[in-house]
Amino acid sequence: xxxxxxxxxxxLKAVWMDDNKVxxxxxxxxxSELKFYTAGDYKDIHKAIKxxxxxxxxxxxxxxxxxxxxxxxxxxxxxxxxxxxxxxxxTAYDLFNAVEFMLDHAEKPVxxxxxxxxxxxxxxxxxxxHGSELIENEDRILTHCNAGALATVDYGTALAPIRIxxxxxxxxxxxxxxxxxxxxxxxxxAWELHNEGIPHSVIVDNASGHYMFRGEIDLVxxxxxxxxxxxxxxxxxxxxxxxxxxxxxxxxFYVAAPVTTYDSSTETGRDIPIENRxxxxxxxxxxxxxxxxxxxxxxxxxxxxPAEYISGFITExxxxxxxxxxxxx
Ligand code: MRU
Numbered sequence: 127x128x129x130x131x132x133x134x135x136x137x138l139k140a141v142w143m144d145d146n147k148v149x150x151x152x153x154x155x156x157x158s159e160l161k162f163y164t165a166g167d168y169k170d171i172h173k174a175i176k177x178x179x180x181x182x183x184x185x186x187x188x189x190x191x192x193x194x195x196x197x198x199x200x201x202x203x204x205x206x207x208x209x210x211x212x213x214x215x216x217t218a219y220d221l222f223n224a225v226e227f228m229l230d231h232a233e234k235p236v237x238x239x240x241x242x243x244x245x246x247x248x249x250x251x252x253x254x255x256h257g258s259e260l261i262e263n264e265d266r267i268l269t270h271c272n273a274g275a276l277a278t279v280d281y282g283t284a285l286a287p288i289r290i291x292x293x294x295x296x297x298x299x300x301x302x303x304x305x306x307x308x309x310x311x312x313x314x315x316a317w318e319l320h321n322e323g324i325p326h327s328v329i330v331d332n333a334s335g336h337y338m339f340r341g342e343i344d345l346v347x348x349x350x351x352x353x354x355x356x357x358x359x360x361x362x363x364x365x366x367x368x369x370x371x372x373x374x375x376x377x378x379f380y381v382a383a384p385v386t387t388y389d390s391s392t393e394t395g396r397d398i399p400i401e402n403r404x405x406x407x408x409x410x411x412x413x414x415x416x417x418x419x420x421x422x423x424x425x426x427x428x429x430x431x432p433a434e435y436i437s438g439f440i441t442e443x444x445x446x447x448x449x450x451x452x453x454x455x
Contacts, residue, residue, distance in 0.1 A: 143239060169210070183277070269346070272285075272318070303364065345377065352398050356394050
């Protein structure tokens with residue numbers, strides 16, 4: 127991904143491996159500071175995923191793959207490491223996929239992890255190629271959370287079609303939900319679009335219905351943490367509402383994801399484990415309370431969007447309807 131820096135524009139990845147260390151952009155500090163975190167062992171990898179220094183399903187998967195490679199080189203007890211890394215977050219299926227992949231490819235761990243990462247990048251590029259066909263000149267596109275390069279190592283899922291449509295000269299505008307409580311839209315998606323010079327506006331989460339009702343949004347594209355067998359998906363809290371309002375207003379609602387996000391062993395969205403996070407994320411902003419200290423808060427990080435609200439899945443293999451998923455994956 128392009129990043130504007132004082133010394134000029136740089137090409138950065140969200141996470142990479144260097145000299146047996148796993149390095150990543152520490153996303154908690156964006157957009158005000160570009161800081162990096164180095165994970166020296168599997169405990170650091172667990173911390174980086176749990177504390178959301180790195181986040182977004184495919185990027186979590188790649189971080190886990192690098193963490194497994196590092197642990198194998200360090201001759202750690204690999205089954206124990208695998209369980210520890212998998213316990214970092216419960217919803218993103220890529221995490222489990224990546225750890226299992228590394229257990230099956232433990233003989234040449236660094237090469238396996240690098241292959242896993244390059245595969246994710248290449249899949250996202252193809253998602254971009256396929257998805258860009260859905261975007262017309264002058265389209266106004268709504269996206270939720272951050273499903274960009276930061277969430278996938280490079281290109282993104284939901285942002286890949288947007289990047290490629292823009293590179294090909296389509297004049298588009300992206301509406302970016304701020305995405306409470308951790309503001310991945312305002313902080314991260316807007317940062318990526320700004321770096322790429324793609325026109326966009328950040329809106330509060332509550333405003334998307336207003337723009338859809340007024341006919342100011344032509345298309346919705348989101349990413350996902352898990353697609354299950356019946357075509358339901360889990361994605362950042364608030365996605366369900368966007369999908370329902372999009373259907374109500376006849377606006378196409380697409381979900382972009384690589385095959386590593388597909389969990390064929392889970393039947394319906396109701397069976398997806400949903401992460402509940404600390405109530406502080408809701409009640410505190412910049413270390414200040416914004417709700418009474420003693421008021422309890424609830425903070426599910428994801429919700430489920432049933433397949434009936436999804437117009438199609440944009441994958442590395444093409445665009446499919448929910449009923450075609452099983453054959454395609
Ligand atoms: O809690 P996060 O920031 O990890 O949630 C991320 C999302 O919900 C993304 O939309 C999803 O992981 C897809 S990333 C390509």
